[in-house]
Amino acid sequence: MKKKDNHFNTKLIHSGMFDDQFGSATVPIYQTSTFKFRNADHGAACFSGDTDGYIYTRLNNPTIDALEKLVADLENGFRGIATSSGMGAVNTIYSALLKKGDHMISTAAVYGPSRVIMERHYSKYGIESSYVDTSDPEKILEAIRPETRILYIETPANPTMAITDLEMVAGIARQHGIITVADNTFCSPHLQRPLDFGFDVVFHSITKFLNGHADIVGGIIVSKNKEMDDQLRPMMINLGCNMDPHQAYMAIRGLKTLSVRMDRAQDNAVEIARFLESHPKVDWVKYPGLPSHPQYELSQKQMAGPGAMICFEMKNGLSAGKKLMDNVKLCMLAVSLGGVETLIQHPASMTHSKMDRQSREQAGITDGLVRLSVGIEDASDIIDDLECAMRSI
Numbered sequence: 226m227k228k229k230d231n232h233f234n235t236k237l238i239h240s241g242m243f244d245d246q247f248g249s250a251t252v253p254i255y256q257t258s259t260f261k262f263r264n265a266d267h268g269a270a271c272f273s274g275d276t277d278g279y280i281y282t283r284l285n286n287p288t289i290d291a292l293e294k295l296v297a298d299l300e301n302g303f304r305g306i307a308t309s310s311g312m313g314a315v316n317t318i319y320s321a322l323l324k325k326g327d328h329m330i331s332t333a334a335v336y337g338p339s340r341v342i343m344e345r346h347y348s349k350y351g352i353e354s355s356y357v358d359t360s361d362p363e364k365i366l367e368a369i370r371p372e373t374r375i376l377y378i379e380t381p382a383n384p385t386m387a388i389t390d391l392e393m394v395a396g397i398a399r400q401h402g403i404i405t406v407a408d409n410t411f412c413s414p415h416l417q418r419p420l421d422f423g424f425d426v427v428f429h430s431i432t433k434f435l436n437g438h439a440d441i442v443g444g445i446i447v448s449k450n451k452e453m454d455d456q457l458r459p460m461m462i463n464l465g466c467n468m469d470p471h472q473a474y475m476a477i478r479g480l481k482t483l484s485v486r487m488d489r490a491q492d493n494a495v496e497i498a499r500f501l502e503s504h505p506k507v508d509w510v511k512y513p514g515l516p517s518h519p520q521y522e523l524s525q526k527q528m529a530g531p532g533a534m535i536c537f538e539m540k541n542g543l544s545a546g547k548k549l550m551d552n553v554k555l556c557m558l559a560v561s562l563g564g565v566e567t568l569i570q571h572p573a574s575m576t577h578s579k580m581d582r583q584s585r586e587q588a589g590i591t592d593g594l595v596r597l598s599v600g601i602e603d604a605s606d607i608i609d610d611l612e613c614a615m616r617s618i
């Protein structure tokens with residue numbers, strides 16, 4: 226009889242965990258670079274794959290393994306590949322799946338460096354890319370070429386909160402024999418599981434909601450099957466962008482509370498988004514939990530909740546936005562997102578500043594756009610802080 230799958234919150238606590246010799250309740254940190262073989266035959270068997278055994282931490286390690294199994298289970302995938310950072314995951318995917326002459330289609334408003342590295346560096350190796358509004362199937366179909374190999378989706382996109390229909394993209398990709406990759410950083414598997422919609426690969430910046438405490442940088446890739454994992458894992462190992470065991474321990478510790486953190490931050494975000502939308506100094510707000518979001522219905526179909534990321538445009542653009550950021554006291558003026566503390570930032574001058582102006586504008590990243598990553602404080606205190614800062618404008 227097939228073993229019954231646990232539900233999501235039980236997986237968060239138990240998936241990937243293993244019993245060590247002392248009965249530790251948490252996963253021990255195997256802070257070692259290498260592992261002792263019992264004898265020459267055992268060493269040879271570990272390398273040939275005839276026996277399971279750890280060899281060297283860049284290849285794998287029990288603490289990292291536990292995290293990889295945990296996130297793979299949360300995403301309903303085959304296996305995880307932990308990386309040193311979210312960008313480590315991005316580069317592993319690009320390097321493993323693309324070759325000279327290939328083409329990639331991506332969401333226009335992706336995290337800035339995911340686009341910058343492709344346009345400035347992978348282009349040197351003969352790889353081309355197109356950035357389109359992937360929420361529009363026509364735009365995707367227009368961009369497809371015979372050599373298109375990857376459809377790379379970030380939804381909701383950083384920082385515009387534009388949403389792409391995952392089922393629609395998986396359908397188009399299947400018809401054209403294209404690999405689908407989703408950056409699920411903004412949602413986490415608590416709210417959205419792209420592999421369930423037919424995607425081939427999902428990845429995260431663990432730095433954000435998965436870890437949730439703004440105290441490590443990390444990434445993880447989950448493939449739908451062994452064939453895909455076999456393409457990606459050797460690249461991570463040979464690029465050397467592996468995770469460290471201590472980082473993996475911190476990520477596992479943070480992940481245990483993913484649902485409770487995200488649900489609370491999301492409740493706060495709903496209140497804050499409503500406050501911002503009704504404020505006379507705010508031009509517009511994009512938040513999947515507001516009926517004014519252009520893809521409100523789609524968000525309800527594919528996301529289990531609207532999440533904790535909000536973007537909004539101040540009336541009087543950049544100068545008003547800067548004044549707001551200079552006057553908040555509780556909201557922290559900092560990049561990154563997905564932690565327990567509320568962070569506020571200005572994408573055009575910070576996270577997306579290395580993108581050229583034309584690409585930024587095409588992606589909808591206006592000069593006055595402000596991004597808020599809502600934390601788990603009391604919503605009334607965050608609202609008071611924003612209200613006070615608005616008065617200074």
Ligand code: LCS
Nearest residue numbers: 310311312336383410430432560561576
């Ligand atoms: N994907 C998304 C959607 C991200 O937001 C980030 C980082 C990455 C990938 C890269 O992950 P990292 O290497 O930093 O772990 N986003 C950041 C942001 O919005 N502010 O600072 C970093």
